[in-house]
Amino acid sequence: MAVMTYREALNLALREELTRDPNVFVIGEEVGLYEGAYKVTQGLLKEFGPKRIVDTPIAESGFTGVGIGAAMVGLRPVVEMMTFNFALLALDQIVNSAAKLHYMSGGQYNVPLVIRGPGGPAHQLAAQHSQSMEVYFYHVPGLKVVRPSTPMDAKGLLKAAIRDDNPVIFIESETLYNVKGEVPEDPDFVIPLGQAVVRREGTDVTVVAYMGMMYRAMEAAEELAKDGISVEIVDPRSLQPLDTATIIGSVRKTHRAVVVEAGAGFAGMGSEIATEITEEAFDDLDAPVLRVTGAQAPMPYARNLERAKTPTKEKIADAIRRVCYANGSR
Amino acid sequence: MTLDKARLVQMLRTMILIREFDERAIQLRLAGKIYGTVHPYVGQEAVAVGVSAQLSVTDRVTSTHRGHGHCIAKGADIRRMMAELFGRVDGYCKGKGGSMHIADFAVGMLGANGIVGGGLPIACGAALAGQLEGKGAVTVCFFGDGAAAEGEFHESLNIASLWKLPIVFVCENNQYAANNPVGVQHPRVDIAAHAAPYDMPGVGVDGNDVLAVHAATADAVTRARRGDGPSLLECKTYRWHFHAMRAARPPETRPAEEIASWKAGDPIARLEQHMVGRALLSPDELRAIRDRVGAELDEAVAFAEASPFPDPKDLMADMFAR
Ligand SMILES: Cc1ncc(C[n+]2csc(CCOP(=O)(O)OP(=O)(O)O)c2C)c(N)n1
Ligand SMILES: [Mg+2]
Numbered sequence: 102m103a104v105m106t107y108r109e110a111l112n113l114a115l116r117e118e119l120t121r122d123p124n125v126f127v128i129g130e131e132v133g134l135y136e137g138a139y140k141v142t143q144g145l146l147k148e149f150g151p152k153r154i155v156d157t158p159i160a161e162s163g164f165t166g167v168g169i170g171a172a173m174v175g176l177r178p179v180v181e182m183m184t185f186n187f188a189l190l191a192l193d194q195i196v197n198s199a200a201k202l203h204y205m206s207g208g209q210y211n212v213p214l215v216i217r218g219p220g221g222p223a224h225q226l227a228a229q230h231s232q233s234m235e236v237y238f239y240h241v242p243g244l245k246v247v248r249p250s251t252p253m254d255a256k257g258l259l260k261a262a263i264r265d266d267n268p269v270i271f272i273e274s275e276t277l278y279n280v281k282g283e284v285p286e287d288p289d290f291v292i293p294l295g296q297a298v299v300r301r302e303g304t305d306v307t308v309v310a311y312m313g314m315m316y317r318a319m320e321a322a323e324e325l326a327k328d329g330i331s332v333e334i335v336d337p338r339s340l341q342p343l344d345t346a347t348i349i350g351s352v353r354k355t356h357r358a359v360v361v362e363a364g365a366g367f368a369g370m371g372s373e374i375a376t377e378i379t380e381e382a383f384d385d386l387d388a389p390v391l392r393v394t395g396a397q398a399p400m401p402y403a404r405n406l407e408r409a410k411t412p413t414k415e416k417i418a419d420a421i422r423r424v425c426y427a428n429g430s431r
Numbered sequence: 432m433t434l435d436k437a438r439l440v441q442m443l444r445t446m447i448l449i450r451e452f453d454e455r456a457i458q459l460r461l462a463g464k465i466y467g468t469v470h471p472y473v474g475q476e477a478v479a480v481g482v483s484a485q486l487s488v489t490d491r492v493t494s495t496h497r498g499h500g501h502c503i504a505k506g507a508d509i510r511r512m513m514a515e516l517f518g519r520v521d522g523y524c525k526g527k528g529g530s531m532h533i534a535d536f537a538v539g540m541l542g543a544n545g546i547v548g549g550g551l552p553i554a555c556g557a558a559l560a561g562q563l564e565g566k567g568a569v570t571v572c573f574f575g576d577g578a579a580a581e582g583e584f585h586e587s588l589n590i591a592s593l594w595k596l597p598i599v600f601v602c603e604n605n606q607y608a609a610n611n612p613v614g615v616q617h618p619r620v621d622i623a624a625h626a627a628p629y630d631m632p633g634v635g636v637d638g639n640d641v642l643a644v645h646a647a648t649a650d651a652v653t654r655a656r657r658g659d660g661p662s663l664l665e666c667k668t669y670r671w672h673f674h675a676m677r678a679a680r681p682p683e684t685r686p687a688e689e690i691a692s693w694k695a696g697d698p699i700a701r702l703e704q705h706m707v708g709r710a711l712l713s714p715d716e717l718r719a720i721r722d723r724v725g726a727e728l729d730e731a732v733a734f735a736e737a738s739p740f741p742d743p744k745d746l747m748a749d750m751f752a753r
Contacts, residue, residue: 227467403527
């Protein structure tokens with residue numbers, strides 16, 4: 102194991118896969134000369150050259166379509182979105198082509214494409230640059246959607262995504278790029294898509310959370326431990342496919358669940374997971390499943406409004422107390 | 432047309448105000464008074480000012496992520512702009528928008544836009560409305576060289592030409608799209624050349640010469656008001672600072688000689704020289720202009736400081752029109 106940042110882990114995954122498979126290439130805005138807006142592609146142009154590290158014009162729909170076409174005929178493109186907000190310009194290519202081509206063609210075409218970049222709330226970048234973009238994608242049949250919370254997951258899941266024969270939406274976070282953690286150096290270390298992980302074991306309540314929300318849930322869990330509430334935290338890691346077995350298994354043990362998500366709650370991940378739990382494990386539940394979600398508003402700019410919009414440690418702790426019927430202390 | 436002293440002083444004053452506003456914004460961002468990201472307009476002042484001097488308050492503009500200059504040139508109140516950057520309730524967007532979303536509908540400033548190219552079709556919509564209103568209102572669409580690579584640029588030019596919309600597309604070619612030189616975006620670095628296939632006039636102009644920008648805009652605006660349709664103006668210019676900053680100034684990646692040569696063609700100094708050459712500006716007058724700009728900015732900062740942060744209870748306010 103080596104200790105490295107989330108950013109370095111992604112960079113290493115790209116480097117390893119570019120080395121392993123000559124069909125892999127990286128394409129996007131400023132991925133080459135500038136080495137990535139967030140430096141995830143640092144050093145790659147120098148190492149792999151401009152044929153495999155391709156700087157594009159600002160044309161998201163265009164270069165995403167380029168990725169799809171190249172994937173259809175045998176390459177394995179990794180398309181970088183400078184931030185995932187800009188993937189909205191490429192939504193048609195992703196939804197109407199990448200997601201459907203394998204099925205529509207009766208299985209003739211594979212689209213082994215990864216679209217990656219940072220998404221989710223950033224720091225006071227306001228409504229157009231602080232969106233939880235996963236919701237736009239996991240609803241679409243044919244797409245896989247990954248949200249890696251740790252450096253180890255960033256590496257292992259990105260490698261799995263690149264090796265997958267299907268389009269994978271891989272949404273990182275600007276707020277996690279500097280997070281450090283242990284990362285296996287083994288170039289064959291891969292984390293299969295569709296496997297959740299238990300981040301913290303507990304007995305009283307299951308909290309499902311990913312990315313920044315996972316870290317906030319961990320802080321809330323530390324605090325609640327002092328009050329004798331034992332929180333188990335499950336990080337789904339991939340949202341499509343979703344590892345419901347691990348989530349349900351945890352709920353069968355704790356009998357209570359809270360789902361946290363940064364984005365607006367309506368028809369979100371929380372709705373989906375709460376439904377899965379209710380359908381699969383209703384008899385195991387001692388309390389209704391609660392959601393802690395972002396408010397149903399665009400992200401405002403002012404810091405105090407941003408905080409009001411976002412699930413905080415306090416809001417998460419409060420929901421956990423409520424499912425445990427524990428007000429304040431127990 | 433030779434501009435008289437009053438007009439020239441007004442243009443010079445606005446250019447200086449734009450520059451000093453963004454120099455302040457950089458300092459205030461470093462000081463932690465402004466948050467998020469700031470895209471300084473410094474170096475490009477002649478474009479916003481030369482173009483806007485041809486517009487009246489009933490004309491409309493759409494802007495970009497680098498929008499402070501467009502706002503000021505169109506007549507927005509710098510106190511409310513500053514308050515918005517501070518995230519305060521007296522800001523144009525009540526603290527909800529920040530730098531990338533300042534809008535002042537009262538002066539026809541339809542908004543900055545954080546999405547590259549996003550303003551182009553919106554400007555066409557405003558121009559369509561202007562056409563239907565029949566009062567001669569023109570829309571100006573500011574966008575960057577990078578935005579000309581987006582599909583929306585081509586869709587908008589086509590639509591505008593097809594319907595003879597009263598619109599002027601103003602491309603600020605500052606030689607870079609974010610951090611990549613314009614050659615990464617375009618096989619041929621001549622944005623104005625995109626006009627011909629869409630059957631509209633395309634004019635390249637020295638974007639650091641406010642008088643040249645002003646004159647070129649006059650032709651385009653006249654054509655639009657006459658009902659003859661759109662024009663494309665490419666103003667060649669340069670940003671003096673980094674593309675964007677957060678808590679710290681990012682390192683400079685452009686060649687030092689390139690920066691120096693563009694700074695030697697400072698649009699403000701050039702207008703000053705023009706005015707001095709015509710004996711329309713004395714050192715005392717220039718000092719007075721600069722002092723007044725400084726005082727106005729002090730006042731804007733004080734206004735912003737004094738304005739409260741929004742009430743978190745208003746998070747859901749303005750979600751839907753009532
Ligand atoms: C659709 C979209 N893609 C990418 C970005 C990120 N981005 C912000 S500004 C910018 C460069 C724009 O270049 P240009 O249009 O030349 O304007 P300039 O910054 O030079 O003023 C980029 C790529 C964005 N905001 N929106
Ligand atoms: Mg530019």
